[in-house]
Amino acid sequence: MSDLQxxxxxxxxxxxxxxxxxxxxxxxxxxxxxxxxxxxLRSGSADLIAANQLDIDNAPExxxxxxxxxxxxxxKARLDAIAEALLDVVRLPDPVGEIIDxxxxxxxxxxxxxxxxxxxxxxxxxxxxxxxxxxxxLCVKSGNAVILRGGKEAFHSNTALHKILxxxxxxxxxxxDAVQLVNTTDRDAVGYFxxxxxxxxVTIPRGGKSLIERVAAEATMPVMKHFDGICHVYVxxxxxxxxxEKILINSKCQRPGVCNAAECLLVHxxxxxxxxxxxxxxxxxxxxxxxxxxxxxxxxxHGTLATDEDFRTEYLDLKMSVKVVDSLDDAIRHINEYGSHxxxxxxxxxxxxxxRFCREVDSAATxxxxxxxxxxxxxxxxxxxxGISTDKFHxxxxxxxxxxxxxxxxxxxxxxxxx
Amino acid sequence: MSDLQxxxxxxxxxxxxxxxxxxxxxxxxxxxxxxxxxxxLRSGSADLIAANQLDIDNAPExxxxxxxxxxxxxxKARLDAIAEALLDVVRLPDPVGEIIDxxxxxxxxxxxxxxxxxxxxxxxxxxxxxxxxxxxxLCVKSGNAVILRGGKEAFHSNTALHKILxxxxxxxxxxxDAVQLVNTTDRDAVGYFxxxxxxxxVTIPRGGKSLIERVAAEATMPVMKHFDGICHVYVxxxxxxxxxEKILINSKCQRPGVCNAAECLLVHxxxxxxxxxxxxxxxxxxxxxxxxxxxxxxxxxHGTLATDEDFRTEYLDLKMSVKVVDSLDDAIRHINEYGSHxxxxxxxxxxxxxxRFCREVDSAATxxxxxxxxxxxxxxxxxxxxGISTDKFHxxxxxxxxxxxxxxxxxxxxxxxxx
Numbered sequence: 044m045s046d047l048q049x050x051x052x053x054x055x056x057x058x059x060x061x062x063x064x065x066x067x068x069x070x071x072x073x074x075x076x077x078x079x080x081x082x083x084l085r086s087g088s089a090d091l092i093a094a095n096q097l098d099i100d101n102a103p104e105x106x107x108x109x110x111x112x113x114x115x116x117x118x119k120a121r122l123d124a125i126a127e128a129l130l131d132v133v134r135l136p137d138p139v140g141e142i143i144d145x146x147x148x149x150x151x152x153x154x155x156x157x158x159x160x161x162x163x164x165x166x167x168x169x170x171x172x173x174x175x176x177x178x179x180x181l182c183v184k185s186g187n188a189v190i191l192r193g194g195k196e197a198f199h200s201n202t203a204l205h206k207i208l209x210x211x212x213x214x215x216x217x218x219x220d221a222v223q224l225v226n227t228t229d230r231d232a233v234g235y236f237x238x239x240x241x242x243x244x245v246t247i248p249r250g251g252k253s254l255i256e257r258v259a260a261e262a263t264m265p266v267m268k269h270f271d272g273i274c275h276v277y278v279x280x281x282x283x284x285x286x287x288e289k290i291l292i293n294s295k296c297q298r299p300g301v302c303n304a305a306e307c308l309l310v311h312x313x314x315x316x317x318x319x320x321x322x323x324x325x326x327x328x329x330x331x332x333x334x335x336x337x338x339x340x341x342x343x344x345h346g347t348l349a350t351d352e353d354f355r356t357e358y359l360d361l362k363m364s365v366k367v368v369d370s371l372d373d374a375i376r377h378i379n380e381y382g383s384h385x386x387x388x389x390x391x392x393x394x395x396x397x398x399r400f401c402r403e404v405d406s407a408a409t410x411x412x413x414x415x416x417x418x419x420x421x422x423x424x425x426x427x428x429x430g431i432s433t434d435k436f437h438x439x440x441x442x443x444x445x446x447x448x449x450x451x452x453x454x455x456x457x458x459x460x461x462x
Numbered sequence: 463m464s465d466l467q468x469x470x471x472x473x474x475x476x477x478x479x480x481x482x483x484x485x486x487x488x489x490x491x492x493x494x495x496x497x498x499x500x501x502x503l504r505s506g507s508a509d510l511i512a513a514n515q516l517d518i519d520n521a522p523e524x525x526x527x528x529x530x531x532x533x534x535x536x537x538k539a540r541l542d543a544i545a546e547a548l549l550d551v552v553r554l555p556d557p558v559g560e561i562i563d564x565x566x567x568x569x570x571x572x573x574x575x576x577x578x579x580x581x582x583x584x585x586x587x588x589x590x591x592x593x594x595x596x597x598x599x600l601c602v603k604s605g606n607a608v609i610l611r612g613g614k615e616a617f618h619s620n621t622a623l624h625k626i627l628x629x630x631x632x633x634x635x636x637x638x639d640a641v642q643l644v645n646t647t648d649r650d651a652v653g654y655f656x657x658x659x660x661x662x663x664v665t666i667p668r669g670g671k672s673l674i675e676r677v678a679a680e681a682t683m684p685v686m687k688h689f690d691g692i693c694h695v696y697v698x699x700x701x702x703x704x705x706x707e708k709i710l711i712n713s714k715c716q717r718p719g720v721c722n723a724a725e726c727l728l729v730h731x732x733x734x735x736x737x738x739x740x741x742x743x744x745x746x747x748x749x750x751x752x753x754x755x756x757x758x759x760x761x762x763x764h765g766t767l768a769t770d771e772d773f774r775t776e777y778l779d780l781k782m783s784v785k786v787v788d789s790l791d792d793a794i795r796h797i798n799e800y801g802s803h804x805x806x807x808x809x810x811x812x813x814x815x816x817x818r819f820c821r822e823v824d825s826a827a828t829x830x831x832x833x834x835x836x837x838x839x840x841x842x843x844x845x846x847x848x849g850i851s852t853d854k855f856h857x858x859x860x861x862x863x864x865x866x867x868x869x870x871x872x873x874x875x876x877x878x879x880x881x
Contacts, residue, residue, distance in 0.1 A: 413874070417880055440871045
């Protein structure tokens with residue numbers, strides 16, 4: 044066995060031991076750790092900024108863009124924001140120990156389901172160093188030990204941030220191994236960790252599609268995946284067209300580079316001739332390029348003919364595909380076939396259409412008469428989020444503290460036996 | 463691509479299409495199908511028994527034991543029981559469409575989580591033909607299409623039972639492909655299905671450990687696993703020893719061949735000298751062989767010295783390992799290290815001990831002062847169960863209709879956009 048493989052096994056074993064200790068921690072202790080970490084982030088800002096500078100200096104070597112270097116940079120304001128985010132997690136209720144439901148059986152046994160941590164989380168992420176702190180906060184608050192594997196571009200920043208998180212764990216009397224940072228940027232380490240399904244309960248990759256695909260293919264434990272968002276706005280036969288316009292522009296243009304931004308506009312044939320000529324110039328004004336089906340193109344001020352591939356593309360940019368559909372059924376079929384089961388919105392005044400859309404569109408989120416951009420842990424009221432799951436198993440959509448937990452059955456009797 | 467692989471893809475695609483239609487079915491339609499299937503099981507009993515006879519005739523060829531042949535056999539009474547089980551599922555509430563929780567945000571959007579089917583279930587099982595009907599009933603009632611892969615020993619029985627289930631689907635106006643039976647016993651077919659994570663949402667293997675290990679290793683989609691039950695009964699320092707005796711005998715002897723039967727007795731050192739001499743002859747009377755640690759052996763009427771391996775063994779038989787522990791901590795450590803995270807019971811009069819046991823033993827079920835044998839969908843009040851999950855992800859412990867579902871976020875607004 045190589046030293047690297049040995050290192051991954053020992054790291055995971057330490058995480059498992061820490062997770063067993065963490066089960067005994069109450070909410071006050073976990074909150075004390077969050078608060079102390081926030082203090083240390085502020086008081087240690089000079090050291091953190093110095094460590095970060097090493098990453099900034101190395102950035103050209105990794106070929107980072109100007110935008111990527113900016114995302115990487117830590118300064119006093121950003122460290123303050125990271126500390127504030129920790130205090131936001133303090134304010135969230137502790138999910139561990141909640142009695143989800145209970146049931147007294149005829150023989151008198153009390154059957155309860157109690158929320159418990161998942162155990163050990165392996166979290167793989169890219170670039171921005173604030174994610175190191177956010178992920179650790181959510182994992183530990185939900186009672187999990189976490190193994191953090193950050194990007195090589197942020198290695199020095201992550202190492203300095205991790206040192207603070209581990210120091211404050213020890214200060215508070217919680218196991219320092221509850222938060223570990225993988226101390227190498229060797230890609231093989233990830234492969235070794237992904238084999239350790241006896242020690243790691245879930246892997247969460249956050250980053251580009253190729254990372255997630257690699258993890259999904261190699262992992263021997265469950266993976267919480269966050270694949271692409273090919274999100275639709277469908278404007279129905281009977282709908283408020285000024286509302287449709289506002290929702291479409293917001294869904295497409297408010298922040299085009301994120302997963303819950305809309306990539307495709309579907310318009311019912313009955314309103315195509317009214318809605319498209321109205322929305323075309325508005326989209327042009329926002330700089331949105333259009334890839335249009337043959338029925339929509341004549342009604343639009345600009346645009347080119349779309350290929351089938353356009354309707355399967357997550358642009359993450361000021362580009363949008365447009366299609367006229369014959370009916371609600373046609374819209375639902377298109378979304379289920381071409382979409383990515385992330386977030387799809389309908390604009391309609393027809394109650395039955397909204398009900399059918401929400402029931403039959405097989406996506407993590409269906410929105411009626413509001414922007415796709417609301418699919419977000421903060422907007423939905425979860426507090427913070429560790430990602431947005433495109434899976435149906437375990438957790439779907441935004442994942443916060445609750446989604447980092449499992450449950451156990453706790454049964455109380457007074458000597459009952461089975462007959 | 464081989465014909466076999468082509469067949470698996472087409473089968474899974476048909477299941478996907480059926481699952482989209484099934485989403486539109488209401489509880490009444492699904493119940494009508496269950497009732498009609500129960501009728502047809504009774505009216506078609508002669509044909510079913512004839513098909514079953516072919517399997518019985520082939521049994522020697524597969525080297526089935528007398529007990530296995532008995533489990534395989536269908537007769538009028540057993541078909542009646544299978545039909546009754548369908549009517550039990552009729553009485554369970556429809557899980558689909560339930561609003562799990564909701565949250566009105568400050569901007570007025572209403573955020574709800576709505577229970578939805580998982581989609582397509584691939585169910586792999588061995589021997590008993592009643593499982594064909596039970597699994598189909600649970601999957602369809604929870605809105606899922608199911609692909610059934612039964613054992614070769616029951617091929618003719620399963621084919622005849624499946625014909626009834628598909629016929630009644632068509633009669634009621636539901637898609638016949640909601641329940642498909644794999645029409646070949648070729649083992650390669652399973653491998654091909656396990657690659658189809660774009661078409662199949664979850665695989666549930668039910669059978670021996672080697673089957674489950676194979677499926678877990680090959681599957682590209684989530685798997686609901688039911689591994690072994692190395693269950694413990696721990697008799698604490700302060701406990702009612704006659705209650706402990708009753709619970710231990712029931713946990714070990716009432717049905718020793720099942721996963722929730724106890725395999726190991728842990729006794730606190732303070733009560734070892736009182737409890738073990740009392741329980742030894744009682745276990746001997748029930749024919750239980752004992753494998754004992756060096757501290758327990760002198761107190762027992764019979765038994766041999768245990769090896770480390772004994773404490774890691776699921777006997778599924780009238781055998782039990784016995785160990786004296788120094789403390790509650792020692793008991794918890796032993797269970798977490800040697801157990802299989804299935805079901806563990808404590809007998810105690812000490813409230814704090816019961817609380818620590820339930821919190822720190824990392825098992826799907828922790829039972830206080832009652833038998834391990836209660837870990838069962840029926841006993842817990844779930845109605846029927848499709849298995850008992852030893853995973854923490856998605857579902858843990860007994861899995862009924864609810865555990866065959868996911869949820870989606872349904873958000874209603876009145877034109878809100880994100881600022």
